[in-house]
Amino acid sequence: MGNIDVKNLIVEFDIFNADNEVVSKKRVIDDISFSVNEGDFVCIIGKNGSGKSTLAKCLNGLIIPTGGDVLIYGMNTKNEEQLIDIRKNIGMAFQNPDNQIVASIVEEDVAFGMENLGFSPEEMDKRIDESLKILGIQELRFAQTSKISGGQKQKVSLAGILCMKSKILVLDEPTSMIDKNGRLDLLNKVYELNKKEKITVILISHYIEEISFADRVIVMNQGKIILDDTPKNVVLKDELLNNAGIELPYITRMAKELKSFGKKLNGNEFSVEELCQFLK
Amino acid sequence: MIRDITLGQYYKKDSIVHSLDPRVKLVATLIFLISLFISTNIFAYILATAYLITAIILCKVPFGFIIRGLKSLLLLLFISIAFNLFLTPGKVVFSFYAINITKEGIILALKMAIRLVYLVIGSSILTLTTTPSKLTDGLEKGLSFLNVIKVPVAEIALMMSIALRFIPTLIEEVDKIMNAQMSRGANFEKGNLIEKAKALIPLLVPLFVSAFKRANDLAYAMESRCYVGDSKRTKLRPLKYKRIDYITYIYLLVFIILIFLTRYIKIDSTLSIMGSFRGALKLYYER
Numbered sequence: 377m378g379n380i381d382v383k384n385l386i387v388e389f390d391i392f393n394a395d396n397e398v399v400s401k402k403r404v405i406d407d408i409s410f411s412v413n414e415g416d417f418v419c420i421i422g423k424n425g426s427g428k429s430t431l432a433k434c435l436n437g438l439i440i441p442t443g444g445d446v447l448i449y450g451m452n453t454k455n456e457e458q459l460i461d462i463r464k465n466i467g468m469a470f471q472n473p474d475n476q477i478v479a480s481i482v483e484e485d486v487a488f489g490m491e492n493l494g495f496s497p498e499e500m501d502k503r504i505d506e507s508l509k510i511l512g513i514q515e516l517r518f519a520q521t522s523k524i525s526g527g528q529k530q531k532v533s534l535a536g537i538l539c540m541k542s543k544i545l546v547l548d549e550p551t552s553m554i555d556k557n558g559r560l561d562l563l564n565k566v567y568e569l570n571k572k573e574k575i576t577v578i579l580i581s582h583y584i585e586e587i588s589f590a591d592r593v594i595v596m597n598q599g600k601i602i603l604d605d606t607p608k609n610v611v612l613k614d615e616l617l618n619n620a621g622i623e624l625p626y627i628t629r630m631a632k633e634l635k636s637f638g639k640k641l642n643g644n645e646f647s648v649e650e651l652c653q654f655l656k
Numbered sequence: 657m658i659r660d661i662t663l664g665q666y667y668k669k670d671s672i673v674h675s676l677d678p679r680v681k682l683v684a685t686l687i688f689l690i691s692l693f694i695s696t697n698i699f700a701y702i703l704a705t706a707y708l709i710t711a712i713i714l715c716k717v718p719f720g721f722i723i724r725g726l727k728s729l730l731l732l733l734f735i736s737i738a739f740n741l742f743l744t745p746g747k748v749v750f751s752f753y754a755i756n757i758t759k760e761g762i763i764l765a766l767k768m769a770i771r772l773v774y775l776v777i778g779s780s781i782l783t784l785t786t787t788p789s790k791l792t793d794g795l796e797k798g799l800s801f802l803n804v805i806k807v808p809v810a811e812i813a814l815m816m817s818i819a820l821r822f823i824p825t826l827i828e829e830v831d832k833i834m835n836a837q838m839s840r841g842a843n844f845e846k847g848n849l850i851e852k853a854k855a856l857i858p859l860l861v862p863l864f865v866s867a868f869k870r871a872n873d874l875a876y877a878m879e880s881r882c883y884v885g886d887s888k889r890t891k892l893r894p895l896k897y898k899r900i901d902y903i904t905y906i907y908l909l910v911f912i913i914l915i916f917l918t919r920y921i922k923i924d925s926t927l928s929i930m931g932s933f934r935g936a937l938k939l940y941y942e943r
Contacts, residue, residue, distance in 0.1 A: 436880050460882055468880040475870045476877035480789055480821045487892035489881035494890050501892070522824035536881060 379449065379544055379576050380412040380435060380466075386443035387430050387599075404430045406599035407444070414543070417570045417577045419587045419607070422596035423621040428580045429471075431596070432548040435578065436468045448544070464493065466544040467537025471552055473529035477521045482513075482532050485521055489540045500539075507538035510573070511565055527558025531565065538569070544576040545569065551583065563589055585625050587611075588646040595620055611644045627651055665725075667784045673715035674785045677901045678794025680908075684711075685782045687908050691915040692771050692778075700918040701770060707911055708774060717784050725780040726773060733772055740765035792817045797895050811885060818874070826867065833862050 387405040390398045405427045412418050422428045433439040434446050437453035448466055451458040467489075470476045479485040483504050490500045508514045511531045516524060521532065530550050537545060547566065551559040563579075567589050570577045579586060587593045587607045595603035595610060597620035603610050610617070611628050624632070631645040634655075645651045673681070691704050712722060726733075746760030786794070796813030803809055834844065837858050844855050 433876070438876050438879060460884065463880055463882045468877075470873060470877055472870075472873060474825055475873035478818060478821065478874070478878060480817070484789070484892060488878075488883075491889045491891060492882040492884070494888055496890065497892055497894060500890075504892075521821065533877075540881070 379414050381447040383409050384444035388442040408601050415574045417590045418592045419590035420580045420594045426596040427599040428596050432546050432580050437462050467542035468546045469533045469550045471549040473526045476533050482519050483517045486535045489536050503539045507535040511535050526554040546578045548580045608644045666787050667717045669716045671716040678786050678790045679798040680901045680904050681782050682794050687912050688778045711781050715785050725776050736768045737765045788820045
C-alpha cells in the first residue's frame with residue numbers, strides 16, 4: 377500500500393437539459409487504478425477533457441467518486457469524518473492563481489489553512505517564516521496579493537500548503553497561466569521540495585516538457601490511463617501519445633528525426649545537453 | 657490606470673488613532689453618531705465639536721483629505737437645508753413672496769447641516785485610519801456576541817474580507833471585458849442615460865459569469881485548505897486591547913455621560929443665571 381491508492385475509480389457527471397432534468401451521464405473517469413509511493417514525483421498528462429483535473433479533485437476529496445475508492449494513507453475520501461485529516465495530508469494548488477487566494481495580504485493567505493486547523497498565532501508565525509524561506513519569497517510576506525505576479529501567487533499558495541506540513545502535493549496545472557520563466561522557477565522549487573523535503577508530488581499538466589521533472593508519468597486519455605511508466609520510456613511510445621493528442625517535446629522530436637537519419641540516439645532525449653552528448 | 661485604485665480610503669500614518677484597536681474606533685464612531693442625534697442644545701454641539709477636533713488633530717490625516725468625503729454630500733446637504741429652511745412653521749423673520757423663513761427653520765436647518773457634516777467627517781476618520789481588513793476583524797470580534805442568537809458573524813466577516821480581496825481582481829476583469837467589447841464596436845460613453853445603461857449589459861453578463869466561476873474555484877481552494885465554516889478558526893493576528901484602548905474607552909464613557917448631562921441643562925435657566933450675573937455686575941458698577 378502506498379501514500380495514495382486509487383482503486384477502480386469511476387466518476388460520472390450528470391448532464392442536464394434546459395429544464396434542469398438529468399438526461400444522461402458522462403463518464404469522466406473510467407475505472408482507473410494506481411498507487412503512488414512516498415517521495416514519488418508523478419506527472420499526470422493528458423489533453424483537455426481527459427479527466428486529469430477531475431482526478432486531482434478526487435484525490436483531495438473535493439469530488440466524491442461515483443464508483444471505486446481513493447485511499448490517502450488508508451483513509452477513504454468517501455468517509456466524510458476523515459476529510460479534514462485527508463486534506464491536512466494532501467495539499468492542492470489550482471490552475472488559476474487568482475482564484476485560490478483568500479486574503480489581501482500574503483501572510484494572511486498563507487495562514488488561512490492553519491487558521492482553519494486552529495493553530496496558535498506563534499506557531500503560525502514560525503511556520504509562515506519557514507515556508508516563505510523555503511520558497512524564497514520572504515520579502516513578499518507583507519505584500520498585497522493583488523499586486524504580485526502569477527508565479528508569485530502560485531508560490532504563495534504552495535507556501536500555504538507547506539505550512540500545513542502536507543506530505544503530498546497535488547498541483548493541478550499550476551503553470552498554465554504563468555509565463556515561461558515563472559514556470560521553470562516554480563517547477564524547480566517543486567522539484568526541490570520533492571527531493572529535499574521528501575514531499576510526494578503529483579503534477580498535472582498538459583505541457584509534455586514538464587515530465588522531465590518527474591520519476592513517473594501517467595498519461596490519460598478519455599478518462600483512462602493509457603501509459604504509466606518512466607518519462608524516458610513514455611516518450612518512446614509516440615504512437616500512443618499521438619492517439620491521446622499529446623505532442624512530443626521539441627528536443628525529443630528532433631532526436632527521433634536524427635535517429636531516423638542513422639545517428640546513434642535513443643530517441644527519448646529531453647534536453648539540449650543530452651542531445652549534444654550523443655552527437656559528439 | 658484602473659488597477660491603481662486603492663481600496664477604501666485608508667491614509668497611512670503613524671498616529672494614536674491609527675494604532676487604536678478597530679473595535680475601539682468602531683465604538684467611538686458609533687458613540688459620536690449617537691451623540692449627534694441626541695444632542696438637543698448648543699452645549700452638546702460644542703462637546704461634539706471638541707470631540708471631533710480632538711480626533712482630527714490626533715489622527716494626523718491632513719484636513720483637506722478628511723473633508724473630501726463631503727463633496728459627494730453637497731447635494732443632500734443643500735436639499736436638507738432648503739427643506740428645513742423653507743418648510744418649518746414658526747416665527748417669521750424674513751419673507752419673500754410666498755416664501756417665509758422662520759427662526760425655527762433657521763435653527764433646524766443649521767442643526768441638520770451640522771449633523772450631516774459631522775456624521776461624514778466622523779465616519780471618514782474611521783475609514784481613513786483603519787485598513788479594510790482590520791475593520792472586518794473589528795466587526796467580527798466586536799459583534800461576536802451575536803453568535804448567541806445564531807448569527808454567523810465569523811462567516812459574514814470572512815465573506816466581507818473575500819469581497820474586499822476580490823475588488824482589484826474584478827476591476828481588472830472589467831477592464832479586460834470592456835476592452836474586448838470595445839474592440840468589437842461596443843460604446844460605453846455615447847448616448848443618453850438609458851442608452852448608457854443598456855450598453856452595460858454586454859459588460860455585466862460576462863462579468864457575472866466569470867465571478868461565479870471564480871467563486872466556484874475559490875470554494876474548492878478553500879475546502880482543500882480545510883475550511884469547514886464554523887467559528888473554531890484561530891487568527892494569525894488576533895485583536896488584543898492595549899492600555900491606550902482602555903484609556904480611550906474611559907474617555908468615551910465620560911464623553912457620552914457629558915452629552916447626556918447636557919440634556920438637563922435648560923437654556924433659559926442658563927440664560928437667567930447669566931442674566932442675574934449680569935444684573936449683579938450692573939449693580940456692582942452702579943454702586
